[in-house]
Amino acid sequence: MNPLIELQNITYKAHNRIILDIPEFQIQTGEFLGIMGPNGAGKSTLLKVLAFLDQQNSGEILYRGQTIPKGNAPLELRRKFSIALQQSLLLDGTVFHNIAIGLTLRKVSKSVIKEKVGHWMELFGISHLAKKNALYLSGGEAQRVNLARAMIVEPEILFLDEPFSALDFPTKIRLMEDFKQIIENAKTTAVFVSHDLMEVNYLTKQLAIIVNGEVKQVGLTPRVLEHPNSSTASFLNEWKKFYPVAR
Template sequence: MTALVRLENIEVTVRDKMILSIPSLEVLKGEVLGVMGPNGAGKSTLLKTLALLDPPSQGKIYYQEEQIFNTQAPLELRRKCAVALQQSLLLDTSVYQNVAIGLKLRKNKKSEINKKVAYWLDAFNITHLAKKNAHLLSGGEAQRVNLARAMVLEPEFLLLDEPFSALDFPTKLQLLKDFKQIMSQTGTTAVFISHDLMEIKYLTHRLAILMDGEIKQLAQTAAVLESPNEAATPFIGEWKAFLQ
């Protein structure tokens, strides 16, 4: 398999402090790459770098072997990515408008926007909310809108930062199920940050353990969870002990 995105010697420093240091990382086409790690490990910074939102202090990013320089990424590449964060961060307008916004920014035709939005509202089971103001939604509804807003862009590359974490358990299960189905249908390449082993197991193909800004282990998800290496053991081990 070929890489969709490749990082080479990436370093992110803020006021002389090393936040992220990644000699090499490939996100393969069609895979869902999980990222786990303690708070402050640099997960969100990694996501920002991969989503081409913040240029790294040093290093190279290749998007489909096209190198992006250390400056602001070109708009057409940025527009191939979509991001969904932990907070839904919806705009103060209708659900429909919230889902349509990315397409509107891309100046899609109105008829096309209507078609796509209708499709994704249906896929996430929120068609009945289309006219409701997004600030009046429940947590689960808002996260569905958040994900639909990302998926409607039909991104080549999807970046998710704990989008399910704030949900109650039944809502989370239902949404995970719906989401997994959508991902396997579309074959979207994704990076998925989470603290939840269950979500990681359920959604990801490979798993990277990020600690202190470095990737300590990267392999098939099952393999990492079965046999974490020395560096990853404290983190994964605690999880496993807790679950048993």
């Protein structure tokens, strides 16, 4: 089976420093992949390269086996991706219109937009917020809107860059529980960057550990966490002092 996205001999440099050096990396269709590593390891940069938000210095990115020209990912391909960041970056307008923006830009009919927005608001438990200005939401409400906005366009890949990290613990747990069910039902391929072992352990099926810009270990999440290799043991064992591995 061909991977959905594949990196080959990717390097990324900034300020005369190598940020990423990745000979090979794959994302399979339907998997929920976590990316974890120390601060400054290159996690967010890797996500941006995968999503064509940043351009690699060398190497190739393949999508469904086809090489994508560097710096020239077509709009049709970009529209297959969605991204949700730590900051929700909502627009000044109603929750309804914030969630609908991706469909509006795609010139989807108003009747279909109404139906789909209603569906995703219900799934994320925010139907009662439809007419509220999105700039006046709580952190948890705003992140639910952010995730609904990302999911409504039915992306082939959803990229998540620490969307839960700014939330208080009870709000985070409730949203993660809902989101896990939603993403599993939708069967959406997802790539999730996090610095939090609890989040990764709860949500992901596959886990990649990146250290100093290099992917040091990839595998099933419980196996990576329970059996870190010599390159990842120091980082993971330090985390497990605070959060024992348990599913």
